[in-house]
Amino acid sequence: MIINHPLLGPRDAQEFTYLGDVSLLDRPDWQSETAAQDFHDYMYLRDNPAGVHRELWFHEIGDRSWLVVTRNTVTHEITNVELARDVARQRGAEK
Amino acid sequence: MRYSGLRVIKEALTGHKGWKPHWRDPEPKKHYDIVIIGGGGHGLATAYYLAKKYGEKNIAVIEKGWIGGGNVGRNTTIIRSNYLLEGNGPFYELSLKLWEGLEQDFNYNAMVSQRGILNLVHSDAQRDAARRRGNAMILNGSDAELLDQDGVRALYPFLNFDNQRFPIKGGLLHRRGGTVRHDAVAWGYARGADSRGVDIIQNCEVTGFKIEDGKCLGIETSRGFIGATKVGCAVAGSSGRLMAKANMRLPIESHVLQAFVSEGLKPVMPGVITYGAGHFYCSQSDKGGLVFGGDLDGYNSYAQRGSLPVVEDVIESGISLIPALGRVRMLRGWGGVMDMSMDGSPFIDKTHIEGLYFNGGWCYGGFKATPASGLCFAHLLSTDTPHEVAKAYRLDRFMSGHMIDEKGQGAQPNLH
């Protein structure tokens, strides 16, 4: 697979390590009444879709940036790559 | 029809005209007492033990393709009882004991071959870990022997003992481990279940559940609605996809794992070996091909095929362990979709929906579990209580803090 890095252009996926679902960006509120359950769901439960999946990749042997890659888990086709920083900022702004 | 040596001779002399299909091809009924979704090893074994051991009568196995076309027909066929943790040890030991009597039990030649598994060690720390694991295995009633370098040399003289970076220092030998003819496991259980009245329904995809007031009343399928008092799901790599139809999110990610076979060779590899310093393990099939594999591709995938970097990684590791492998031609490779759980251990449990039961999270080690998984899932479905050796396989164990993490990797499925 080739990941089209927003800053560096097309890079071989072997340069990256994989973390998982982009929902791992959404750390729950530790002060919430339901924090124990929220952290359980955040840490352990996954949608695990067959189809479009947004996921976190780390450019380990590159510029060490975190990316959000939109990829199809059935065809492995990558349709979008963003800097995780930008995605996280935007999610923060929407809260 | 019972199979025996005599029968083979008789059929050989009479032109093989007496062999019958192993199972029927029935139309689905309107309602069953118990419906199992997934005609893989686990689903078929569950139906078999439900009928044979628990005396259940009205059972169906629903399979979207053909039985045995999933991971039960794609794995590298290794069976073993070499687990470390309490939640796992007795379960896998029961499974190995069931393998030992399986062929007599279901009257089918599954070619169970206890040729031994050797986990190689390359450092003092690995030897300590192997000793600890071996002791745990012995405590659970399994067998383990720690070999020194000479002991390994006697069994596998052709390994690269003097690798500069990862010399072979010894290994943990589990003599009762080995390999089984994987397809025959699916066929044997299917035949055994069918002959006890279980309907095996192929080409029938489950597309949804009928759930009312927290109770599961049946399943929607590509061949219409099928009512059921109890529904057991055993769809391995498709677990996330299927359970989403009951609005459940699981502690599971689906990942692809590859395996490879070489051209046929004369017997060179007496048992199974695993490399302790790279992602590689290998055995030789009875047809002569070297069967080997390595690590997951590493990212969520429902594609039943892998990518080239892993092919390269596995073969590099293989050649660093067995230099002679460089002269062997690879025949084919394939992939299967694994239900990787958050702690690397499986689930055999009720769900929060009444009448809906779940079996999954088998990762890349579910083939060896097939007999015990079937038995324990049948126990749960029939008696509504967990089997003694499968008590730890609960869906809520991450909430209660009772993870069973053999590798100590945490909630990172691609590392288990």
Ligand SMILES: Cc1cc2nc3c(=O)[nH]c(=O)nc-3n(C[C@H](O)[C@H](O)[C@H](O)COP(=O)(O)OP(=O)(O)OC[C@H]3O[C@@H](n4cnc5c(N)ncnc54)[C@H](O)[C@@H]3O)c2cc1C
């Ligand atoms: C390359 C590879 C190597 C492996 N090596 C080993 C090994 O050496 N030792 C070991 O112990 N384990 C190994 N495994 C793991 C093992 O194969 C699996 O854990 C085990 O087979 C899973 O259980 P199963 O047999 O029931 O799965 P499967 O055979 O996959 O059965 C699941 C069935 O469910 C069906 N299904 C899915 N969705 C639906 C639906 N909606 N409706 C109806 N039916 C559906 C599928 O078609 C499939 O037939 C390996 C796996 C792979 C891929």
